[in-house]
Amino acid sequence: MTPREGWLERDGARLHYVEWPGDTGRAFALHGLSSNARFWTRVASQLKGWRLVALDQRSHGPSDRIRTGDSLATFVDDARHAIDTLGLERPVLVGHSWGASIALELAARHPETVSALGFIDGPAWPLSDSMTWAEFAARSQTTLPRHFDLAAATAAARAWHGPLWGEDLIEFVHAGHRTEGDAVVLTLTYEARARILRDLFDLRQDRAWRALAIPAFAAFALRKSDVVLAATKRAAEHIAAVAPKVLIKWYDSPHDIPLSLPGDIANDIAAL
Known part of the structure; x- marks a missing residue:
């Protein structure tokens, strides 16, 4: 079904969203870093009859950029505002990667807003427990790409x-880029990415898992480097210890599980 697009405003910032209509169930989705709302297209196509709303978080897609003073709490409040304004009435909340961290915080802080949580391959335990900020920044803050035009950006994507590519991702790629001078670049700037990464590094996911009071699953990808996979498995063990009711799932997939296995993720969401 063809999605519709819309806009919200909160605290002077315009926020864009994409909505796939339906009346069987309700879901609200948050994308990861350097991604956008169109990331959820494949999952939406598998959630037959569901109303799925995906938000373009600040500095992503057409939404306004983050401002001085914005923090992780800003993104949490943006998502909560969108859910309330759009009348989603306690949807299943699902997030991928960095978006999973935002979703976890929202679910822990405001359980009255959502009915269940789908946490998909995000940083699941405090990063500061296993590395320094300098180590994390060196690993995560890479030079962002610049392309001649959208065709070049699409070719790079x-x-x-690779094998996950399909023509259905073209809109996703286009939504994630903007024109800057004579180049096409990501909507997320280097400076904004650095600020988000710093907040992510300081996040205490352990507290959120302990506070979680709604049904939830945590899905993790197996196709990672040995170092990252070992860290992910340790995080999953921690979750099992502090939040034993959370269903832990493992998928033979790279990081973007909603792209590689959208039907499985749709089934996980529908089962909550």
Whole structure:
């Protein structure tokens, strides 16, 4: 079904969203860093009859950029505002990667806003427990790409995604770029990415898991480097210890599980 697009405003910032209509169930989705709302297209196509709303978080897609003073709490409040304004009435909340961290915080802080949580391959335990900020920044804050035009950006995305690529991702790629001078670049700037990463590094996911009071699953990808996979498995063990009711799931997939296995993720969401 063809989605519709819309806009919200909160605290002077305009926020864009994409909505797939339906009346069987309700879900609200948050994308990861350097991604956008169109990331959820494949999952939406598998959630037959569900109303799925995906938010373009600040500095992503057409939404306004983050401002001085914005923090992780800003993103949490943006998501909560969108859910309330759009009348989603306690949807299943699902997030991927960095978006999973935002979703976890929202679910822990405001359980009255959502009915269940789908946490998909995000940083699941405090990063500061296993590395320094300098180590994390060196690993995560890479030089962002610049392209001649959207065709070049699309070609780069096709190569990056490899066997996961399909023509259905073209809108996703286009939504994630903007024109800057004579180049096409990501909507997320280097400076904004650095600020988000710092907040992510300081996040205490352990407290959120302990506070979680709604049904939840945590899905993790197995196709990672040995170092990252070992860290992910340790995080999953921690979750099992402090939040034993959370269903832990493992998928033979790279990081972007909603792209590689959208039907499985749709089934996980529908089962909550």
